[in-house]
Amino acid sequence: MSGKLSCNIKCLGLSLLLLSAMISPSFSQVKNLHGTINSYGRVISFGIDWVEVKDDGFNAGQFAAFEVGDTVLLIQMKGIRAYVSETPSYGDYEGPIGTPGQHEFLIIEKIEPVAKKITFRNNISHTTFSIESALQIVKVPTYHEAIVTATLTCEPWDSLKKTGGILSVIIGRTLTMNDSINVIGKGFQGGDTTKGKGICVETNPVKLYKYAFPSSLKVLTDSAGYKGESPVSRGFISAPTKKVSAIRRSTVRRCKILMKFL
Secondary structure, three states: OHHHHHHHHHHHHHHHHHHHHHHHHHHHOEEEEEEEOOEEEEEEEEOOOEEEEOOOHHHOOOHHHOOOOOEEEEEEOOOEEEOOOOOOOOOOEEEEOOOOOOEEEEEEEEEEOOOOEEEEOOOOOOOOOOHHHOEEEEEEOEEEEEEEEEEEEOOOOEOOOOEOOEEEEEEEEEEEEOOOEOOOOOOOOOOOOOOOOOOOOOOOHHHOOOOEEEHHHHHOOOOOEEOOOOOEEEOHHHOOOEEEOOOOOOOOOOOEEEEEEO
16 A cells, blocks of 8 residues: 555656656746737627627738737727817816726637637626727737847837737746836827918918817918827817817827736
Protein backbone atom coordinates (compact mmCIF):
# COMPACT_ATOMS: atom_id res chain seq x y z
CA MET A 1 0.00 0.00 0.00
CA SER A 2 2.72 2.44 1.02
CA GLY A 3 4.88 1.36 -1.93
CA LYS A 4 2.06 2.10 -4.41
CA LEU A 5 1.38 5.47 -2.75
CA SER A 6 5.06 6.36 -2.95
CA CYS A 7 5.12 5.45 -6.65
CA ASN A 8 2.02 7.56 -7.30
CA ILE A 9 3.56 10.55 -5.54
CA LYS A 10 6.78 10.20 -7.56
CA CYS A 11 4.79 9.92 -10.82
CA LEU A 12 2.72 12.95 -9.88
CA GLY A 13 5.84 14.92 -9.03
CA LEU A 14 7.42 14.00 -12.36
CA SER A 15 4.24 15.01 -14.21
CA LEU A 16 4.19 18.40 -12.49
CA LEU A 17 7.84 18.97 -13.38
CA LEU A 18 7.19 18.11 -17.02
CA LEU A 19 4.14 20.39 -17.08
CA SER A 20 6.14 23.19 -15.46
CA ALA A 21 8.89 22.76 -18.03
CA MET A 22 6.36 23.10 -20.87
CA ILE A 23 4.56 26.15 -19.43
CA SER A 24 7.29 28.26 -17.81
CA PRO A 25 9.24 29.34 -20.91
CA SER A 26 6.21 30.87 -22.63
CA PHE A 27 4.71 32.39 -19.50
CA SER A 28 7.96 33.86 -18.14
CA GLN A 29 9.21 35.15 -21.49
CA VAL A 30 9.73 38.92 -21.46
CA LYS A 31 7.77 40.66 -24.23
CA ASN A 32 9.08 43.75 -25.98
CA LEU A 33 6.32 46.31 -26.52
CA HIS A 34 6.20 49.14 -29.04
CA GLY A 35 3.81 50.67 -31.56
CA THR A 36 0.15 49.61 -31.40
CA ILE A 37 -0.61 46.38 -29.52
CA ASN A 38 -4.44 46.46 -29.56
CA SER A 39 -7.04 45.54 -32.18
CA TYR A 40 -10.47 47.16 -32.36
CA GLY A 41 -14.02 46.30 -33.42
CA ARG A 42 -17.21 48.36 -33.60
CA VAL A 43 -20.15 46.78 -31.76
CA ILE A 44 -23.48 47.18 -33.59
CA SER A 45 -25.65 44.90 -31.43
CA PHE A 46 -25.26 42.92 -28.22
CA GLY A 47 -27.07 40.57 -25.83
CA ILE A 48 -26.58 39.08 -22.39
CA ASP A 49 -23.24 37.45 -23.25
CA TRP A 50 -22.48 38.36 -26.86
CA VAL A 51 -21.74 41.20 -29.28
CA GLU A 52 -21.99 41.59 -33.05
CA VAL A 53 -19.05 43.32 -34.72
CA LYS A 54 -19.43 45.44 -37.86
CA ASP A 55 -17.17 44.03 -40.57
CA ASP A 56 -17.95 45.98 -43.73
CA GLY A 57 -17.54 49.49 -45.09
CA PHE A 58 -15.06 51.49 -43.00
CA ASN A 59 -14.86 48.57 -40.53
CA ALA A 60 -14.06 45.84 -43.06
CA GLY A 61 -11.59 43.29 -41.69
CA GLN A 62 -11.92 44.17 -38.00
CA PHE A 63 -13.71 40.95 -37.00
CA ALA A 64 -10.78 38.71 -38.05
CA ALA A 65 -8.58 40.12 -35.28
CA PHE A 66 -10.55 38.34 -32.53
CA GLU A 67 -10.07 34.70 -31.51
CA VAL A 68 -11.37 32.27 -28.90
CA GLY A 69 -9.54 32.81 -25.59
CA ASP A 70 -8.81 36.49 -26.22
CA THR A 71 -9.36 38.98 -23.43
CA VAL A 72 -11.26 42.00 -24.69
CA LEU A 73 -12.30 45.34 -23.30
CA LEU A 74 -15.91 46.36 -23.97
CA ILE A 75 -16.13 50.15 -23.70
CA GLN A 76 -18.62 52.88 -24.57
CA MET A 77 -16.88 55.91 -26.07
CA LYS A 78 -19.72 58.43 -26.20
CA GLY A 79 -23.21 58.89 -24.80
CA ILE A 80 -24.49 62.44 -24.19
CA ARG A 81 -27.37 64.38 -25.75
CA ALA A 82 -27.04 68.14 -26.13
CA TYR A 83 -29.66 70.82 -26.83
CA VAL A 84 -29.28 72.05 -30.41
CA SER A 85 -32.10 74.57 -30.73
CA GLU A 86 -31.08 78.16 -31.57
CA THR A 87 -31.60 79.41 -28.00
CA PRO A 88 -29.28 80.35 -25.14
CA SER A 89 -29.51 76.67 -24.09
CA TYR A 90 -27.65 75.58 -27.21
CA GLY A 91 -24.96 73.03 -26.32
CA ASP A 92 -26.26 72.43 -22.79
CA TYR A 93 -26.50 68.92 -21.40
CA GLU A 94 -29.83 67.24 -22.23
CA GLY A 95 -29.34 63.70 -20.98
CA PRO A 96 -27.35 60.46 -21.30
CA ILE A 97 -27.37 57.71 -23.90
CA GLY A 98 -25.98 54.76 -22.00
CA THR A 99 -22.96 55.51 -19.81
CA PRO A 100 -19.95 57.21 -21.45
CA GLY A 101 -16.66 55.61 -20.41
CA GLN A 102 -18.31 52.50 -18.96
CA HIS A 103 -16.19 49.41 -19.58
CA GLU A 104 -15.45 45.85 -18.52
CA PHE A 105 -13.03 43.04 -19.39
CA LEU A 106 -14.38 39.80 -20.93
CA ILE A 107 -12.95 36.54 -22.34
CA ILE A 108 -14.08 35.21 -25.72
CA GLU A 109 -15.71 31.78 -25.54
CA LYS A 110 -17.04 31.41 -29.10
CA ILE A 111 -16.59 33.01 -32.53
CA GLU A 112 -19.23 32.88 -35.30
CA PRO A 113 -17.60 34.24 -38.49
CA VAL A 114 -20.76 34.26 -40.66
CA ALA A 115 -22.87 36.14 -38.12
CA LYS A 116 -19.89 38.25 -36.98
CA LYS A 117 -20.91 37.29 -33.47
CA ILE A 118 -18.62 36.95 -30.44
CA THR A 119 -19.86 35.10 -27.34
CA PHE A 120 -18.15 35.59 -23.98
CA ARG A 121 -17.35 33.13 -21.21
CA ASN A 122 -19.39 35.23 -18.77
CA ASN A 123 -22.39 37.51 -19.07
CA ILE A 124 -21.89 41.22 -19.67
CA SER A 125 -22.22 42.66 -16.17
CA HIS A 126 -23.17 46.26 -17.00
CA THR A 127 -26.68 46.85 -18.29
CA THR A 128 -26.47 50.43 -19.58
CA PHE A 129 -24.26 50.06 -22.64
CA SER A 130 -25.74 51.63 -25.79
CA ILE A 131 -24.91 50.96 -29.46
CA GLU A 132 -26.06 54.52 -30.24
CA SER A 133 -22.98 55.83 -28.48
CA ALA A 134 -19.89 54.36 -30.16
CA LEU A 135 -19.59 51.00 -28.38
CA GLN A 136 -16.42 49.07 -29.22
CA ILE A 137 -14.41 46.03 -28.16
CA VAL A 138 -10.64 46.15 -27.86
CA LYS A 139 -8.39 43.08 -27.96
CA VAL A 140 -6.18 43.24 -24.86
CA PRO A 141 -2.88 41.31 -24.77
CA THR A 142 -1.64 39.73 -21.52
CA TYR A 143 2.02 39.43 -20.56
CA HIS A 144 3.78 38.17 -17.45
CA GLU A 145 6.65 40.63 -17.92
CA ALA A 146 7.08 43.26 -20.60
CA ILE A 147 9.50 46.00 -21.61
CA VAL A 148 8.53 49.13 -23.52
CA THR A 149 11.43 49.23 -25.99
CA ALA A 150 10.10 51.99 -28.26
CA THR A 151 7.15 54.37 -28.11
CA LEU A 152 3.97 52.50 -27.13
CA THR A 153 0.76 53.99 -28.51
CA CYS A 154 -2.70 53.18 -29.86
CA GLU A 155 -4.74 53.64 -33.01
CA PRO A 156 -6.25 57.14 -33.11
CA TRP A 157 -9.98 57.52 -32.54
CA ASP A 158 -11.77 57.25 -35.89
CA SER A 159 -15.16 58.97 -35.94
CA LEU A 160 -16.17 57.02 -39.07
CA LYS A 161 -15.15 53.58 -37.81
CA LYS A 162 -16.23 54.45 -34.23
CA THR A 163 -13.14 52.63 -32.94
CA GLY A 164 -9.66 53.42 -31.59
CA GLY A 165 -8.43 55.88 -28.98
CA ILE A 166 -7.75 53.12 -26.41
CA LEU A 167 -4.49 51.61 -25.17
CA SER A 168 -5.00 48.61 -22.90
CA VAL A 169 -2.70 45.83 -21.69
CA ILE A 170 -2.68 43.32 -18.80
CA ILE A 171 0.67 42.80 -17.04
CA GLY A 172 1.07 39.82 -14.72
CA ARG A 173 4.20 40.98 -12.92
CA THR A 174 6.49 43.75 -14.21
CA LEU A 175 6.31 46.45 -16.86
CA THR A 176 9.71 48.05 -17.51
CA MET A 177 9.67 51.50 -19.11
CA ASN A 178 12.74 51.80 -21.35
CA ASP A 179 10.79 54.17 -23.59
CA SER A 180 7.60 56.21 -23.38
CA ILE A 181 3.87 55.65 -23.67
CA ASN A 182 2.60 58.41 -25.94
CA VAL A 183 -1.08 58.76 -26.88
CA ILE A 184 -1.13 62.51 -27.50
CA GLY A 185 -3.63 63.37 -30.22
CA LYS A 186 -5.11 59.85 -30.32
CA GLY A 187 -8.49 60.73 -28.77
CA PHE A 188 -11.45 62.76 -30.06
CA GLN A 189 -10.54 65.15 -32.86
CA GLY A 190 -10.12 68.79 -31.95
CA GLY A 191 -11.77 71.68 -33.81
CA ASP A 192 -10.43 72.35 -37.29
CA THR A 193 -9.23 75.71 -38.53
CA THR A 194 -11.05 77.81 -41.11
CA LYS A 195 -9.82 80.78 -43.10
CA GLY A 196 -11.72 83.98 -42.31
CA LYS A 197 -12.77 86.68 -44.76
CA GLY A 198 -11.50 89.55 -42.66
CA ILE A 199 -14.97 91.06 -42.22
CA CYS A 200 -15.06 93.08 -39.00
CA VAL A 201 -18.64 94.39 -39.20
CA GLU A 202 -21.67 92.42 -40.41
CA THR A 203 -25.30 93.55 -40.71
CA ASN A 204 -26.96 90.65 -42.57
CA PRO A 205 -29.06 88.74 -39.96
CA VAL A 206 -28.62 85.50 -41.93
CA LYS A 207 -24.95 85.62 -41.00
CA LEU A 208 -25.40 86.66 -37.38
CA TYR A 209 -26.80 85.51 -34.06
CA LYS A 210 -26.53 81.76 -34.64
CA TYR A 211 -25.01 79.09 -32.47
CA ALA A 212 -24.50 76.75 -35.44
CA PHE A 213 -24.07 77.25 -39.15
CA PRO A 214 -24.30 74.51 -41.78
CA SER A 215 -21.08 74.23 -43.74
CA SER A 216 -22.95 75.52 -46.83
CA LEU A 217 -22.98 79.00 -45.23
CA LYS A 218 -19.20 79.13 -45.06
CA VAL A 219 -19.27 81.25 -48.23
CA LEU A 220 -21.44 83.81 -46.42
CA THR A 221 -19.78 84.16 -43.04
CA ASP A 222 -16.48 83.81 -41.26
CA SER A 223 -17.95 84.20 -37.77
CA ALA A 224 -17.75 80.51 -36.88
CA GLY A 225 -15.15 77.82 -36.38
CA TYR A 226 -15.42 74.05 -36.69
CA LYS A 227 -16.32 72.28 -33.47
CA GLY A 228 -14.19 69.43 -32.16
CA GLU A 229 -15.55 66.07 -31.06
CA SER A 230 -16.73 65.30 -27.53
CA PRO A 231 -18.72 62.59 -25.72
CA VAL A 232 -21.86 64.09 -27.32
CA SER A 233 -23.58 61.59 -29.60
CA ARG A 234 -26.54 63.60 -30.89
CA GLY A 235 -26.98 67.17 -32.09
CA PHE A 236 -25.15 69.78 -34.17
CA ILE A 237 -22.43 69.95 -31.56
CA SER A 238 -21.03 66.58 -32.64
CA ALA A 239 -21.73 66.70 -36.39
CA PRO A 240 -18.60 67.23 -38.54
CA THR A 241 -20.54 69.22 -41.20
CA LYS A 242 -21.56 71.98 -38.77
CA LYS A 243 -19.77 75.08 -37.57
CA VAL A 244 -20.45 76.69 -34.23
CA SER A 245 -20.11 80.35 -33.39
CA ALA A 246 -20.31 79.82 -29.64
CA ILE A 247 -18.14 76.98 -28.39
CA ARG A 248 -19.48 75.83 -25.03
CA ARG A 249 -17.37 72.70 -24.74
CA SER A 250 -13.65 72.32 -25.19
CA THR A 251 -12.18 69.04 -26.38
CA VAL A 252 -8.73 67.73 -25.53
CA ARG A 253 -7.52 64.96 -27.78
CA ARG A 254 -6.67 62.32 -25.22
CA CYS A 255 -6.56 58.57 -25.54
CA LYS A 256 -7.76 56.40 -22.66
CA ILE A 257 -5.09 54.14 -21.16
CA LEU A 258 -6.25 51.07 -19.26
CA MET A 259 -3.56 48.92 -17.66
CA LYS A 260 -4.29 46.02 -15.36
CA PHE A 261 -1.65 44.43 -13.13
CA LEU A 262 -2.39 40.96 -11.76
